Amino acid sequence: MxxxxxxxxxxxxxxxxxxxxxxxxxxxxxxFIERLGFYNPSAKSTEEGLRIAQDRLAYWxxxxxxxxxxxxxxxxxxxxxxx
Numbered sequence: 001m002x003x004x005x006x007x008x009x010x011x012x013x014x015x016x017x018x019x020x021x022x023x024x025x026x027x028x029x030x031x032f033i034e035r036l037g038f039y040n041p042s043a044k045s046t047e048e049g050l051r052i053a054q055d056r057l058a059y060w061x062x063x064x065x066x067x068x069x070x071x072x073x074x075x076x077x078x079x080x081x082x083x
Contacts, residue, residue: 002060002066003065004065005019005022006019014042016040017040019035019038019039020035021033021035036052037050038050050078
């Protein structure tokens with residue numbers, strides 16, 4: 001199954017997450033199919049903390065990709081920020 005989930009990057013105590021499309025069997029930070037955006041929980045108010053390519057997200061959802069609960073929350077957060 002194909003899932004949309006977070007892949008962790010960054011340094012110790014300074015997390016940075018990529019929003020990726022990956023096979024469910026692959027480890028969290030392993031190989032992925034496509035990068036859809038990023039989430040930076042430690043972003044300052046002047047920095048961009050969340051970006052998601054909505055067109056690619058809609059495509060992957062249309063072909064059956066499941067998103068994780070955390071990514072679902074981030075998608076809702078990005079939609080509220082855009083509106």
